[in-house]
Amino acid sequence: MSFGLAVLAMDESADATAARARYERCTTGDHVEGDLDERVVAFYEELRARFPDHPPYAEPSPWASTPLSVGIDHVIMNLSSGAAGDAALRAVLELAAVHRLLIWDPQSGDAHPPGALA
Numbered sequence: 001m002s003f004g005l006a007v008l009a010m011d012e013s014a015d016a017t018a019a020r021a022r023y024e025r026c027t028t029g030d031h032v033e034g035d036l037d038e039r040v041v042a043f044y045e046e047l048r049a050r051f052p053d054h055p056p057y058a059e060p061s062p063w064a065s066t067p068l069s070v071g072i073d074h075v076i077m078n079l080s081s082g083a084a085g086d087a088a089l090r091a092v093l094e095l096a097a098v099h100r101l102l103i104w105d106p107q108s109g110d111a112h113p114p115g116a117l118a
Helices: 016-027 038-050 083-098
Strands: 002-008 069-071 074-080 102-105 110-112
Touching: 002 016, 002 083, 016 069, 016 074, 016 102, 016 110, 038 069, 038 074, 038 083, 074 083, 083 102
Parallel strands: none
Antiparallel strands: 002 074, 002 102, 069 074, 102 110
C-alpha cells in the first residue's frame, strides 16, 4: 500500500482550494514555465540525499514509484507503507517546514502550511 503527498511552493496564506488547484495542474502536466523555486530545489536535494529516487536506491526504498515528480514549484511523492516510508515521511515534514513549503495531502484534501505538521 502507498499514499501520495506533495510539497508545493505557495504563499503561506494558501488554502486547500488553491493547493488542490496547484496539485491538479502539476499532475495533469500543465506545468508553469519559469525559474525554479529555490525552496523546492533545496527540499528535493536534501530529501534525495537521504532517500534516493534514482539508482542506486536505498534498501528498502520508501518510494512506491520513482523518480519523484519534480517541477519548478512542487515535488510529488508516493510513499510506501512501513518503516522506510515512515522515515521518509518524517523527513518530508521536517524539510517542508525548514524550506517553508506547503504540504498537500491528496487523500484527505488537506493543505498544511509550512511547519504545521513538523
